[in-house]
Amino acid sequence: MSDLGTRTPTDIDTELAGYYGERTALQQKLDAREKELARMVREPRYYSASSIPSYEAAIDQLEQQINTIRTKEIPLEQEWQRRQWTRAFIVTNVGGHVHRSLDCSTTFPTTSYEWLPQYSGHDEAEIVDAAGELACTICYPTAPASTLNKPSSIVTRDKAERDARRAEREKAAAEKAAKKAAKTVRHPDGLPTYGTYGYEADNITSVTSGSAQMVVDILDDASTQKKGGYPYDGTEGARAEEQRQRKADLAGKLRTNLEALAHFHGTTVDEQADLVREKGLAKYVKDYSWNEDMTAHQEELKALRKKNRDRKRAAGN
Ligand SMILES: [Zn+2]
Numbered sequence: 001m002s003d004l005g006t007r008t009p010t011d012i013d014t015e016l017a018g019y020y021g022e023r024t025a026l027q028q029k030l031d032a033r034e035k036e037l038a039r040m041v042r043e044p045r046y047y048s049a050s051s052i053p054s055y056e057a058a059i060d061q062l063e064q065q066i067n068t069i070r071t072k073e074i075p076l077e078q079e080w081q082r083r084q085w086t087r088a089f090i091v092t093n094v095g096g097h098v099h100r101s102l103d104c105s106t107t108f109p110t111t112s113y114e115w116l117p118q119y120s121g122h123d124e125a126e127i128v129d130a131a132g133e134l135a136c137t138i139c140y141p142t143a144p145a146s147t148l149n150k151p152s153s154i155v156t157r158d159k160a161e162r163d164a165r166r167a168e169r170e171k172a173a174a175e176k177a178a179k180k181a182a183k184t185v186r187h188p189d190g191l192p193t194y195g196t197y198g199y200e201a202d203n204i205t206s207v208t209s210g211s212a213q214m215v216v217d218i219l220d221d222a223s224t225q226k227k228g229g230y231p232y233d234g235t236e237g238a239r240a241e242e243q244r245q246r247k248a249d250l251a252g253k254l255r256t257n258l259e260a261l262a263h264f265h266g267t268t269v270d271e272q273a274d275l276v277r278e279k280g281l282a283k284y285v286k287d288y289s290w291n292e293d294m295t296a297h298q299e300e301l302k303a304l305r306k307k308n309r310d311r312k313r314a315a316g317n
Contacts, residue, residue: 004075009085009121016076017115023069024112030062085121089113090134092156098131100124100139114156130154187260194253204264207257208276214254215280216288221247223292271311278304 004012037055040047080087090098092112099106102113119127128135128143134152135143155163185193185207195201195210221243254276261272281301285294 004079007079009080009083009087010117012076012079013087013115013117013120016073016080017117019069019073020113020115023066023073026062026066026069030059030066033059033062086119086124086127088116088119088122088127088131088154090116090154090156092158096134096156097136098127098134098139098152098154099136100127104136104139106136106138116154119154185260185264187256188263189259191256191260193257193260198249198253207261208279211254211257211261211276212279212283214250214257215277216284218247218250218254219280219284219297220288220291221250223288226292274304274308274311278308 033055037052037059040052040055087100088098089100089102090096090113091107092114097106098116099113107113119130124140128140129147130153131140131147132150132152133148134154135148137143137148183204184202185204186202187193192200193202193207193210194214195203195206196213198210198214201207201210225243258269258272258276261276262269265272278301281297281304285297285301288294
């Protein structure tokens with residue numbers, strides 16, 4: 001206790017604010033128990049008389065706890081009585097005002113307060129300025145109108161926590177959007193890009209695997225054609241036209257994808273074409289071996305692998 005005189009207002013009031021919080025919570029419990037007990041006494045036929053002592057005991061215990069806290073508060077309050085530093089409190093309901101004491105005439109005994117010990121001992125003008133529109137005009141009658149018109153920089157803990165949670169959510173959403181944008185492929189002219197099965201897609205993984213699949217489909221079509229599967233001699237005119245259309249469509253989509261991939265990776269279209277063809281060829285050789293003799297494709301794949309590797313190495317230097 002001997003060091004009380006040297007402790008700062010903020011230090012003392014922080015300790016007091018803690019006691020106040022504990023005591024207020026206990027008091028609420030006590031009030032509730034007392035109300036229940038009164039009801040039991042008032043309407044005995046609804047309650048068993050035997051439960052009354054346990055309520056009385058609970059009330060006794062709460063009173064003792066409250067008294068223990070009060071005992072700790074007294075010397076600190078006495079120190080405030082001696083030095084009388086400025087204090088600020090905020091009422092915890094929405095739009096609650098900032099007051100200079102806990103017994104402002106505009107509040108009620110049931111009003112719930114939060115201490116603002118960070119302002120203890122600070123200039124009252126500074127407190128009013130921080131409180132802005134929330135400054136109580138009874139507590140601070142000289143608060144200038146310009147101050148009373150500006151938003152408060154003092155907030156309740158609840159609001160601060162809510163604000164922090166909202167900021168956290170917004171940050172997470174922004175990060176998610178950034179992550180998505182980082183994986184999103186955009187064609188430089190705004191043309192649509194395609195994933196597997198030819199559906200529009202803009203995710204880098206989908207566009208890359210979609211492009212490789214187009215290479216596979218083109219190779220498959222070429223093989224079928226070579227075997228005479230889709231005659232172009234006019235005897236099956238409609239079917240041939242359909243195939244020509246499909247070929248042109250695939251080539252067009254692949255071209256757009258490659259341009260978008262080049263844009264995404266910051267490389268040339270040729271470089272992307274080689275990389276995608278390597279992927280597609282590898283898949284075709286592996287999965288379509290029943291389709292045709294793969295010797296030529298294997299040769300091409302081997303050469304492409306080397307080319308792509310060399311290019312990668314050169315870029316690394
Ligand atoms: Zn007030």
